[in-house]
Amino acid sequence: MTLSQRFPSSVSIVVVAPLLLVLLALISSQSRGFQPVPLLVLGVASVFVGWVLLTTDYTLSSNELLVRSGPTRRRVPTALVRRVRPTRSLLSAPALSFDRIEISGDFGAVMISPRDRAGFLVALRAAAPQARFEGLGVESREQRRD
DSSP states (O other), X not given: OOSOXXXXXXXXXXXXXXXXXXXXXXXXXXXGSOOHHHHHHHHHHXXXXXXXXXXXXXXXXXXXXXXXXXXXXXXXXXXXXXXXXEEOOXXXXXXXXXXXXXXXXXXXXXXXXXXXXXXXHHHHHHHOTTSEEOSSSOOOHHHHHO
């Protein structure tokens, strides 16, 4: 892989609904008359939710995975990836779906949810051939020899 590939996050209503419910509650608070503080909170919350929804993606190159979500950025060197497996963890992560992939290694772990899961896994396998892929239908070289 010579060029980087961008993979937008999958979006699940189960993850997005609570955010939208908070915005709806703030909007309904304005029906009782103009209230500047809730309106300010609504504005800030709307911008933040939109920022996260529009910018959560994963850019993969031959040497790095860049994970972006709103104000957060995390760089994962592909040479340090040791294990890739599915997870449905409820822990906070730069993923807008609970159908997640956990990528772990010498850097710690990160959970993501690329919309094109199969395409992402093929690209990641090419960028991190040393990684062990578990339960994803994508084998590493060592797993194929076993």
